[in-house]
Amino acid sequence: MHILKLIFKNAFRHKLRTFLTILGVAIAILAFGLLRTVISAWYVGVEASSASRLVTRNAVSLVFPLPLSYKEKIRQIEGIKGVSYGTWFGGIYIDEKHFFANYAVEPETYLRMYPEIIIPPDQKAAFYRDRKSAVAGRKLAERYKWKIGDIITLKGTIYPGNWDFVIRGIYRGRDETVDETAFVFHWEYLNESLKKTAPLRADQVGWYMIEVTNPNIAAEAAVRIDKTFKNSLAETLTETEKAFTLGFISMTEAIVIAIQLVSFLIIFIIMAVVANTMAMTARERIGEHAIFKTLGFRGFHITGLIFGESLAITMVGTALGIFLTFPAAKIFGKELSNYFPVFIVEPETIYMDLGAALVVASVAALFPAWRAVNIRIADGLRRIG
Amino acid sequence: MGNKPPIVVIKNLCKSYLKGNQVIQVLNDISLDIDDGEFLALMGPSGSGKTTLLNLIAGIDKVDRGIIQVSGVDITSLSETELAQWRAMNVGFIFQFYNLIPVLTAFENVELPLLLTGLSKKERRTHVETSLSVVNLSDRMDHYPGQLSGGQQQRVAIARAIVTDPTILVADEPTGDLDRVSATDVLELMERLVHELGKTIIMVTHDPRAAKMAHIIKHLDKGVLNAHPQTDF
Numbered sequence: 001m002h003i004l005k006l007i008f009k010n011a012f013r014h015k016l017r018t019f020l021t022i023l024g025v026a027i028a029i030l031a032f033g034l035l036r037t038v039i040s041a042w043y044v045g046v047e048a049s050s051a052s053r054l055v056t057r058n059a060v061s062l063v064f065p066l067p068l069s070y071k072e073k074i075r076q077i078e079g080i081k082g083v084s085y086g087t088w089f090g091g092i093y094i095d096e097k098h099f100f101a102n103y104a105v106e107p108e109t110y111l112r113m114y115p116e117i118i119i120p121p122d123q124k125a126a127f128y129r130d131r132k133s134a135v136a137g138r139k140l141a142e143r144y145k146w147k148i149g150d151i152i153t154l155k156g157t158i159y160p161g162n163w164d165f166v167i168r169g170i171y172r173g174r175d176e177t178v179d180e181t182a183f184v185f186h187w188e189y190l191n192e193s194l195k196k197t198a199p200l201r202a203d204q205v206g207w208y209m210i211e212v213t214n215p216n217i218a219a220e221a222a223v224r225i226d227k228t229f230k231n232s233l234a235e236t237l238t239e240t241e242k243a244f245t246l247g248f249i250s251m252t253e254a255i256v257i258a259i260q261l262v263s264f265l266i267i268f269i270i271m272a273v274v275a276n277t278m279a280m281t282a283r284e285r286i287g288e289h290a291i292f293k294t295l296g297f298r299g300f301h302i303t304g305l306i307f308g309e310s311l312a313i314t315m316v317g318t319a320l321g322i323f324l325t326f327p328a329a330k331i332f333g334k335e336l337s338n339y340f341p342v343f344i345v346e347p348e349t350i351y352m353d354l355g356a357a358l359v360v361a362s363v364a365a366l367f368p369a370w371r372a373v374n375i376r377i378a379d380g381l382r383r384i385g
Numbered sequence: 386m387g388n389k390p391p392i393v394v395i396k397n398l399c400k401s402y403l404k405g406n407q408v409i410q411v412l413n414d415i416s417l418d419i420d421d422g423e424f425l426a427l428m429g430p431s432g433s434g435k436t437t438l439l440n441l442i443a444g445i446d447k448v449d450r451g452i453i454q455v456s457g458v459d460i461t462s463l464s465e466t467e468l469a470q471w472r473a474m475n476v477g478f479i480f481q482f483y484n485l486i487p488v489l490t491a492f493e494n495v496e497l498p499l500l501l502t503g504l505s506k507k508e509r510r511t512h513v514e515t516s517l518s519v520v521n522l523s524d525r526m527d528h529y530p531g532q533l534s535g536g537q538q539q540r541v542a543i544a545r546a547i548v549t550d551p552t553i554l555v556a557d558e559p560t561g562d563l564d565r566v567s568a569t570d571v572l573e574l575m576e577r578l579v580h581e582l583g584k585t586i587i588m589v590t591h592d593p594r595a596a597k598m599a600h601i602i603k604h605l606d607k608g609v610l611n612a613h614p615q616t617d618f
Binding site for chain 2: 002003005006009010013287288291292293294295296297298376377378381384
C-alpha cells in the first residue's frame, strides 16, 4: 500500500522544516558539486594527456630553454615518431586581468601531434601560410568576439614589445576535455624577431613535444632522450605528458587538498542538519512508532520508515542540488574561464553527489532508528495524549 | 460459554518497575481466567496496575513472573519477534486517544494491520470495507483523522482493531477522551462486537457507565485483584 506514501507524507508533515532541510541539502550538494568540479578542472589536463606523448624540458627548470638543434637528434632516437616544440610567450592582452595561455609552436608538427585540436582545413592552410598568424580557441574567440582576419596585439613580458598577430583560425576541441582558451602562433615569427632584437635568445625552445611509436615504450624512449643529452650544456628531463602536467598540479597541491577538505566538510555539516531533522522527527513520532509496534510491525519496519523518510528528504534535496549544479557550473565556468578553461560537471561528480546523499541519509537516520526500535512499547504509548 | 476453556489464563502474575533504585511492585500474584466472548472491565484507582495488566495480556510488555496463556499459547515464553507476530494476528487494540496515523485516511489506517498478512490488495479492501461498515463509517473511509470527530475516530480505531479478526480486543480507557454521546455510541458498538460477533473484550476504564456494559468487572488495587469487585466508584 501506502508504505511509500506514508514515507513521503511523513517527510512533508512539517512543511517548513522539511523545506529548509531540503534547501540546506540542495545548497550543500550544489557547493559540493562545484568544488568537485573545480578539482576535476584542475586535473583536466591530466585526463586529456596522451599516453604516447612525451615532454622534454631543461633538466634544471622549465624556465631555462633548450637548443633548437636538439630536434634532429631527438628525431633520430629509436621509437620516436614525431617531434614538435614550443615556447611560452606569456603575452598580455589589454591588461593582466585578461589572462589566457599563449605560446609559440611549430604549426605543422604541433597540429599533427595534437589531433584533438580541430581547425577547418582552409583555416589551417591559411595559418600555415601566414607566419604572423595565430589560431585561438573557440571559447577565447567568443570571449573577445574575435573573428578571422582580426589583428590581435599582445604585449610581451618575457619578449618585450607589442606583438601583432592575425587570427587565421579558430579551433575547437575534439571533446569537452580539450582547452579551448589557448592562443598559439608561429615559433618562427618569435625566433625571427629575436634574431634581430636579442640574438642570444634565438634558436631556443621552451620544450619539446615528442610522439612515440607505441605508448608501451614511452618510458624507455624518455630514458634514451635524456641519455643522449647527458653531460651537455643543457641536460634534459623527459617525462610523459601526464607526468609533466601533474608536475604543474603538484605545485598547487595544497590548494587542491584544501578544496577537497572543504568539500567533505560541507557533507559533514549537511549530515548534522539532516540528522537534527531526523532526530526531531523521530522524537515527535515515538508514540506513532509505538502504535506500529503494537499492531505487530517489527523493528525493521520502523527502521525502514525512518530510513525511508531520511532518504526521501535527502534525495529530493540532492536532486535539486544536482539540477542546480549544471547551470551554476556554466556560470561559474564562464566567469572563471581565465583560470579554468575546461569547467564541466563530470559524471563522477554526480555519482559522488548521490553517494554522499546516501551516506548522509543513512547516518542521519541511524540513531533515531536505533532509538525508535529499542524504546519499550509501553513507554512509547505513554508519550501520546 | 459452556465447557469451553478460558481464552485467557493468567497465573501468579507479577510485574515490577525500577524507579531510580526503588523497585515498584505494580502487579502482585495476579491470577485470572477470561472466557471466550466475555466482556471484562478492569477498574481501579490510578496507579493500581490496570493498564500494566492489559499491556501484559496484549503482549506489549514482559512479565517478571507468572504465566499468561491466550488461546493456549503461553505468550510469556515468546521472543520479541514472535510476540510481534502474535500481536498482529491475535490482538486488536483500542486506545484512549484513538492513536490513528494522522497522514493516513480512515481506510488506510484500518488497512495497516492487514499489511502484515499475506492478503492481496483486493482481499484487504474487502476486509477494510467490512470493518468500516461494522462501525458505520463506510462513507468516511477517505477522510483523514483530522476530518473526523472524536467518536468517529474511535470507531475507526475499533474498525482497525477488528479488521484482522483477532482472538481478543483490548481497550484502554476507550471512552476517556469522548463526550457523553460519543462514549455511549462507542460502548454500544463494543457491546455489539461481543453479542453479535462473539468478540472477547478486556477493557480498562475509570468510567462506571462503561463498566456497566461489561459482563464482569474486576477491581485492581495496589496491584492486587480484589476477590469481591466493587461497583460504587
